[in-house]
Amino acid sequence: MATDTRASIEEIQPFEAQQEIEGGGVVLIDTREPHEYQEAHLEAGKLVPPGLLADEIEAAAPDKSARTILYCRSGSRSALAAAQMEALGYSDVASMEGGIIAWQEQGLPVVSAAGMTAEQRDRYSRHTLLPEVGPDGQIKLLNSKVLLLGAGGLGAPTALYLAAAGVGTIGLVDDDVVDASNLQRQVIHNTERIGMPKTESARLFIEALNPDVKVVEHNGRLDSSNILEIIGDYDIVVDGADNFPTRYLLNDASVRLRKPVVSASILGFDGQVSTFVPYEGPCYRCLYPTPPPAELAPSCSANGVLGVMAGTMGTLQANEVIKLVLGIGEPLVGRLLLYEALGTRFTELKVRRDPDCPICGENAPQVPESELGKFPDYEAFCSGTAAA
Amino acid sequence: MPTVKIPPVLRAQTGGEAEVKAEGATVGDALRSLADLHPDTESQLFSPDGELNRYVNVYLNDEDVRVLDGLDTTASEGDTVVILPAMAGGSTAL
Numbered sequence: 111m112a113t114d115t116r117a118s119i120e121e122i123q124p125f126e127a128q129q130e131i132e133g134g135g136v137v138l139i140d141t142r143e144p145h146e147y148q149e150a151h152l153e154a155g156k157l158v159p160p161g162l163l164a165d166e167i168e169a170a171a172p173d174k175s176a177r178t179i180l181y182c183r184s185g186s187r188s189a190l191a192a193a194q195m196e197a198l199g200y201s202d203v204a205s206m207e208g209g210i211i212a213w214q215e216q217g218l219p220v221v222s223a224a225g226m227t228a229e230q231r232d233r234y235s236r237h238t239l240l241p242e243v244g245p246d247g248q249i250k251l252l253n254s255k256v257l258l259l260g261a262g263g264l265g266a267p268t269a270l271y272l273a274a275a276g277v278g279t280i281g282l283v284d285d286d287v288v289d290a291s292n293l294q295r296q297v298i299h300n301t302e303r304i305g306m307p308k309t310e311s312a313r314l315f316i317e318a319l320n321p322d323v324k325v326v327e328h329n330g331r332l333d334s335s336n337i338l339e340i341i342g343d344y345d346i347v348v349d350g351a352d353n354f355p356t357r358y359l360l361n362d363a364s365v366r367l368r369k370p371v372v373s374a375s376i377l378g379f380d381g382q383v384s385t386f387v388p389y390e391g392p393c394y395r396c397l398y399p400t401p402p403p404a405e406l407a408p409s410c411s412a413n414g415v416l417g418v419m420a421g422t423m424g425t426l427q428a429n430e431v432i433k434l435v436l437g438i439g440e441p442l443v444g445r446l447l448l449y450e451a452l453g454t455r456f457t458e459l460k461v462r463r464d465p466d467c468p469i470c471g472e473n474a475p476q477v478p479e480s481e482l483g484k485f486p487d488y489e490a491f492c493s494g495t496a497a498a
Numbered sequence: 499m500p501t502v503k504i505p506p507v508l509r510a511q512t513g514g515e516a517e518v519k520a521e522g523a524t525v526g527d528a529l530r531s532l533a534d535l536h537p538d539t540e541s542q543l544f545s546p547d548g549e550l551n552r553y554v555n556v557y558l559n560d561e562d563v564r565v566l567d568g569l570d571t572t573a574s575e576g577d578t579v580v581i582l583p584a585m586a587g588g589s590t591a592l
Contacts, residue, residue: 354584375584378506398584402507402553413506448582450516459560459580 119192120204124213127179127206137171137178141191146183148231148238148245150210150222160187163194174200181206181213221246225253230322234276247436248276252322254435255279257344259332259360261308262286263415264350264374266296267424268431273316273323275432280316281326281344284308295417332356337363346434348427349373354401355489361386361394365469366477372430372442374423379416379451381423384442384461385430388470391443396464396471419451500528500558500573503580504539511538520579525558526569528579543581555582 122130130136131154140147140155147157156170160182171178178200180188188205195203206213214220226234226249237243237251256277258265261284272280288299288311298315299308309327316325328340332351337359341347347364349371351357357373364371365388373394374383386393426447433439448457465472502520504512512518518535520528529550533540545551556563557580563571573579 380506397555398553400553402583446582448580452516457560457580459557459582460562462562462565 119189119196121185121189121207122179122204123207124216124218127181127204127213128218130177130179135177137173137176139167139170139178139180139188139191141180141182141188150214150220152181152210152213153219153221155181158191160191163191164198167195167198167200171195171200174198175202178203179206180204182209184209184211225249230276233320233322237275242438243436247438250435251276251432252278254346255281255344256431256435257281257283257341257347258350259283259347259356260350260352261296261298261312262292262350262352263295263376263417263420264424264427265348266298266312267421268348268350268428269312269316270298270319271425271428272431273320275428276320276322277431277435278322279324279326279344281328281340282309282312283328283330283332283340284312285329285331295415295420297421332359334359338367341369342367344369346431347371348431350375350424350427357394358401362469364388365393370434372427372434374427376415376419376423377413379419381419381449381451382446383423383426383430383449384446385434387434387441387443392461392463393467393470395469396467397446397461399464399467416451419449422449422451499575500525500577500579502528502532503578504532505581505583507583508539508542508581511542512536520573523572523574524569525556525563525566525571525573525579528573529556529569529581553583556580557582 131138138152138154138156140151140157141160141163143159144157151157158166158170178195180191180203182188185205185207188209192203192205210220222245226245231238234248237248238245254277256272256279258269258280261269261282265282265284269280269282286308288303288306288308290304292299293301299311303311303314307329309329313325313327316323332340341363347360347369349357349360351360360371364386368388370385370387372385374381384397430441433441444461446459446461448459463470468474500520502518504516504518509516513536518532521531522528529543533543543551543554550556550569558566558571558573559578563569
């Protein structure tokens with residue numbers, strides 16, 4: 111039957127298919143099973159498994175007169191499907207000879223999960239089933255490098271979900287040790303690890319959750335002498351610092367290195383989160399040009415914080431990171447999201463780039479290479495004792 | 499009669515109130531009526547010369563008043579004036 115079918119339908123070579131696809135106006139249909147599609151497929155290929163062709167083809171190829179190219183693994187199933195489609199009234203259908211095997215043998219590109227092991231395909235299947243993620247998105251996550259500033263209240267839930275999501279490298283900056291008073295909200299640490307450095311405790315948690323994640327411990331403080339070296343290795347920085355000097359230092363360094371920063375803060379029952387992508391949206395200084403005086407900047411250790419607030423805001427940060435890595439959705443660029451836990455209310459405020467911003471504004475001084483890594487005295491700036 | 503939202507760091511000065519019904523037809527009037535009602539908020543909001551402190555962001559609904567008419571921005575019944583100081587709460591060891 112296959113031989114008869116193949117005599118009656120049009121078959122084209124992979125290079126011809128590629129030329130047509132590049133030229134545009136082609137509907138490309140993958141006539142294999144979902145597990146084959148997940149392993150590797152042509153970028154524009156829409157999956158219509160052979161058993162579902164009669165039911166699903168109209169959704170995938172609504173125009174029966176449009177040029178439609180079918181492929182499968184080796185060219186047999188797509189030839190049968192082409193004949194079936196002609197019977198359904200499709201007038202310009204071709205089957206790609208040799209299938210995706212021949213396509214790949216000729217060095218033509220596929221979207222592949224080849225970078226994933228069988229275990230990874232299983233572990234991340236709920237991600238790869240999402241069209242917005244897919245195998246290629248999961249591979250992006252596995253190849254991504256995210257730095258968490260702080261392995262505390264905000265860092266703990268962020269680390270938890272980024273590790274579960276398969277972010278391949280997670281760096282942690284913290285110089286503190288686990289304290290019993292942390293455990294009300296810092297969910298990656300535990301009672302047994304009281305007294306252990308937080309970066310080590312976080313690493314043990316992450317490694318137990320997901321062996322795919324490489325954890326880099328930066329057990330120390332971030333300062334102007336090490337910030338460029340530390341953040342330079344990462345794609346995205348997650349800011350959960352508790353003090354203004356670190357937040358301004360991070361902002362200035364991340365703008366210089368053009369690193370996106372997902373920033374959140376929590377206090378009491380209130381939280382804020384925003385995403386700062388240098389030069390695409392405002393930076394932290396566009397939003398807060400001047401730090402507040404000490405009495406308007408109390409800390410969680412002095413004022414308290416509802417533990418679950420750390421989870422709410424930290425997981426919102428993780429969500430922002432994943433969208434940035436995948437390039438999907440609308441990150442909180444130019445928007446500040448406020449959350450009030452007592453009223454369960456979200457409020458969104460617009461944040462604009464400040465043309466006069468001293469760091470990312472139009473007239474901000476270009477920093478010469480030799481000056482990179484030299485920063486003003488943020489402690490003095492934030493405590494109002496700077497000379498200027 | 500806009501509503502002024504009080505940030506957590508100013509609630510000690512408002513007796514714990516998170517929202518205050520303000521008098522006045524502009525954002526500046528609303529903030530000054532807040533300062534009249536709760537005098538301890540005045541020095542947090544305004545500098546000695548009566549200008550808004552630079553470290554306090556003020557929004558009318560979702561828009562920064564700096565891109566509107568500043569303290570002269572009209573505020574009516576149903577509008578919300580949001581006072582937003584920076585917060586830094588997070589990890590304590592950085």
